[in-house]
Amino acid sequence: MNINSEQLAELTRNVCQAMLGLDITPSPSPASSETQLTSKVCISGQWNRTIEVVASPEAARCLAATMFCMDPSEVAASEIEDAVSEVANMIGGNVKGILGGDCELSLPSIESQSSVTLETEPIAKATFDLDNGVLQVLLKHS
Amino acid sequence: MNALIVDDSRAMRRILRGIVTQLGFDVIEASNGAEGYDKLVANEDIELVLVDWNMPVMNGIELVKKVRSEPRYETLKMVMVTTETEPQQMARAIMAGVDEFVMKPFTSDILIDKFKLIGVRMPQSS
Ligand SMILES: [Mg+2]
Numbered sequence: 001m002n003i004n005s006e007q008l009a010e011l012t013r014n015v016c017q018a019m020l021g022l023d024i025t026p027s028p029s030p031a032s033s034e035t036q037l038t039s040k041v042c043i044s045g046q047w048n049r050t051i052e053v054v055a056s057p058e059a060a061r062c063l064a065a066t067m068f069c070m071d072p073s074e075v076a077a078s079e080i081e082d083a084v085s086e087v088a089n090m091i092g093g094n095v096k097g098i099l100g101g102d103c104e105l106s107l108p109s110i111e112s113q114s115s116v117t118l119e120t121e122p123i124a125k126a127t128f129d130l131d132n133g134v135l136q137v138l139l140k141h142s
Numbered sequence: 143m144n145a146l147i148v149d150d151s152r153a154m155r156r157i158l159r160g161i162v163t164q165l166g167f168d169v170i171e172a173s174n175g176a177e178g179y180d181k182l183v184a185n186e187d188i189e190l191v192l193v194d195w196n197m198p199v200m201n202g203i204e205l206v207k208k209v210r211s212e213p214r215y216e217t218l219k220m221v222m223v224t225t226e227t228e229p230q231q232m233a234r235a236i237m238a239g240v241d242e243f244v245m246k247p248f249t250s251d252i253l254i255d256k257f258k259l260i261g262v263r264m265p266q267s268s
Pocket of ligand 1: 149150151
């Protein structure tokens with residue numbers, strides 16, 4: 001069982017729509033080179049996969065403001081990390097459900113990085129415009 | 143009447159709080175199962191527990207088992223709200239003692255329908 005980019009995009013849209021009421025639009029633009037926030041969750045067991053949610057500062061702030069029902073200018077860094085982590089958790093759980101089999105989902109971890117690392121070519125990738133920023137979801141082997 | 147929300151994500155607790163507050167509940171929050179258990183014991187008037195599965199320190203399944211092992215909490219309404227979506231995981235949660243299972247992402251309507259399904263007593267909404 002594998003997941004393609006269309007499925008990854010669909011379930012990401014579903015998470016943002018159902019949970020946050022956010023309509024996100026697919027974007028062809030690559031992730032920008034500015035500092036981004038990445039949250040990772042790992043699936044291990046019958047399948048070994050990593051899901052990375054990579055958000056530009058604008059996109060991360062928009063997710064947090066929506067989840068915390070706050071003005072984007074008021075959200076704290078910890079709230080931004082928490083919101084992006086929970087989005088990664090939800091997407092990871094849904095990916096795990098599609099993969100099936102006996103697997104565990106890790107807790108989300110957070111890291112700041114200057115750009116998307118491409119040391120591992122993703123299995124699937126979905127990119128969205130979000131509040132003048134970019135939200136990218138990557139599914140990789142781990 | 144109180145609802146206890148146990149989830150390691152503050153953002154998710156905020157979303158759940160918004161929904162149950164509209165139903166008239168006062169909300170108590172905890173960020174892991176161990177903290178959730180302590181808050182349950184410390185607060186008398188808890189009608190409903192919403193519990194996440196994947197949390198540090200003590201996960202949601204461990205919390206549900208611990209709570210259900212005590213006769214005084216036999217009839218407490220417990221709903222698991224989680225990203226675990228597979229049928230076998232749902233079965234594990236039911237075996238542990240949850241009354242219902244809601245998969246993330248969910249809408250407020252889905253959550254409220256589940257509350258009704260299991261007969262959660264709603265406070266008088268103001
Ligand atoms: Mg969690």
